[in-house]
Amino acid sequence: xxxxxxxxxxxxxxxxxxxxxxxxxxxxxxxxxxxxxxxxxxxxxxxxxxxxxxxxxxxxxxxxxxxxxxxxxxxxxxxxxxxxxxxxxxxxxxxxxxxxxxxxxxxxxxxxxxxxxxxxxxxxxxxxxxxxxxxxxxxxxxxxxxxxxxxxxxxxxxxx
Numbered sequence: 001x002x003x004x005x006x007x008x009x010x011x012x013x014x015x016x017x018x019x020x021x022x023x024x025x026x027x028x029x030x031x032x033x034x035x036x037x038x039x040x041x042x043x044x045x046x047x048x049x050x051x052x053x054x055x056x057x058x059x060x061x062x063x064x065x066x067x068x069x070x071x072x073x074x075x076x077x078x079x080x081x082x083x084x085x086x087x088x089x090x091x092x093x094x095x096x097x098x099x100x101x102x103x104x105x106x107x108x109x110x111x112x113x114x115x116x117x118x119x120x121x122x123x124x125x126x127x128x129x130x131x132x133x134x135x136x137x138x139x140x141x142x143x144x145x146x147x148x149x150x151x152x153x154x155x156x157x158x159x160x
Contacts, residue, residue, distance in 0.1 A: 016151070016154050017154055017157065018049050018051060018052065018157070019157060020052075021052050021078075022052070022078040023052055023054055023078060023080045023146075023153075024056070024080070024082070025039055025054065025082050026056075026065050026068050026083050027039055027057075027084040028059055028060070028065065028085040029059070030062070030085070030087075031086040031088065034122070034127070034130045034131070035085065037131075037134040037142065038085075038120060038134065039056070039084060039142060041134065041141070041144075042142040042146040044142075045143050046146050046149075049150070057072065061085075061098070062087050062099075062102040063101045063102060063105075065105065065121070066106055067105075069083065069109055069117055073109075073113050073115060077114075078115055080116045080150075080152060081109075081117045082118045082120050082149050083106050083117065083119055084120045084121065084142065084145065085102065085122070086121070086122040087121065087123050088127055089125045095123075099121075099123045103119070106119045115156075116148075116152035116153065118148045118152070119145075120142060122141060
């Protein structure tokens, strides 16, 4: 049992029941400093639950995230998956294609797999907007993704 509070006190819960489990963080190589901050936030929350084994998988880019999640699930079936990435808009429509692809892929997996898949991919126009979502005015999206995973794991556990 743990009590979790984010830095802005908007995300709180007590007595969350989480069994022994594995959570997989799947993250991209792009925008490394931002990704490390996302992962650190997720690890910070998950580390409060010693019964959770954290596995980390790095993929080349955001489009590869759904494939890696699906392949890991087929081979090892973790309790939850957290997709972490950061896509920053450039001058071409590539941003739109990447954002659509990863969003649709994660959404599809979330309805097909029996483990929750949490969308923690930042889709922003500027690097500053990403940093604002890593402890700035928009909270910490890595922490929020981990909290969402914990809540969904507890929800699934409540159904058994």
